[in-house]
Amino acid sequence: MVIIPALNEGRKIGEVVREVAALGYDAAVIDDGSKDDTAAVAKEAGALVLSHVINRGQGAALRTGIGYARRHNYEFAVFFDADGQMSAAEIEKLIDVLKSGAQVALGSRFLGTTEGMPRIKWLTLKLGLIFTRLTTGLKLTDVHNGFQAWRLSALKATNLVQDRQAYASELLQEISRCRLVFQEVPVTIKYTRYSKSKGQSVFNAFNILWDLIIKR
């Protein structure tokens, strides 16, 4: 199952869902309290749509998707962004890594390719790598990359509580805490004008740090 959290992505979600569905995957769009027609567009494109009545955050939306995948006995869950930054054709690479024995496949834009990445984003991610190394001990080449694939059995072992953007750091902390077998996979992340306008501000890093300190 490909889990796609979405907030006000009416413009892009149809295209993203069609791209995923065309490759034969089950696409589940978690509409996190959108004010536009995200849910309707996603449904028309062929996705299963689960709608939060109010906005709770990307982490919360992902957990709803994971809950659905567990209830319906899916073996793998792929996390995929709704803004068109990722390429559905690369989902297969992540799943192949899980099939070869890993419990988690982490997409890495620095092992793969980036198109149009802002410099400040590059710097923030590199600082994030240092933070992740210090807090988890994991030697990674990318952090806060939403393109991931997990075995549902591995997700079952985790304790995820972060509702907002801190969930991305939390996933890595859980990999470390649960000693999950992971492998990084080169992926392509395309930064378009649209995706940059939807992306989080670099100052959100301070909010993420606050959430990680307070909520643990």
Add this chain to the structure above:
Amino acid sequence: MPIQFILILAAAVMIIRSFFKLKNREIRIGEFITWLGIWLAVIVVVIYPDIASFLAIKLGVTRGADLVIYVALVLIFYLFFRFLVRLEKIEKDITKIVSHVTLNDETKKK
């Protein structure tokens, strides 16, 4: 002095408000007793400021007023911490409910 009268009146108003909140079951007996204790301590220190000076000297603080501020700051930070913890619990519970409703709505559709 006028400031003593104002502070005693304010403390008395807070005690009465706390009592009515207890009566309406908006707060529990433990919370009422805690606030009663705090406001009674305020009244005692306002009427007998020498008590604060006495305690300040014993604790190595120069002035009674400084001791009152230090204690008040510690109390405020403690209460703020407890407030944050409770707020986070509420946020988690809201997300649990939203997720539960979302998944159950989907189950019902089938």
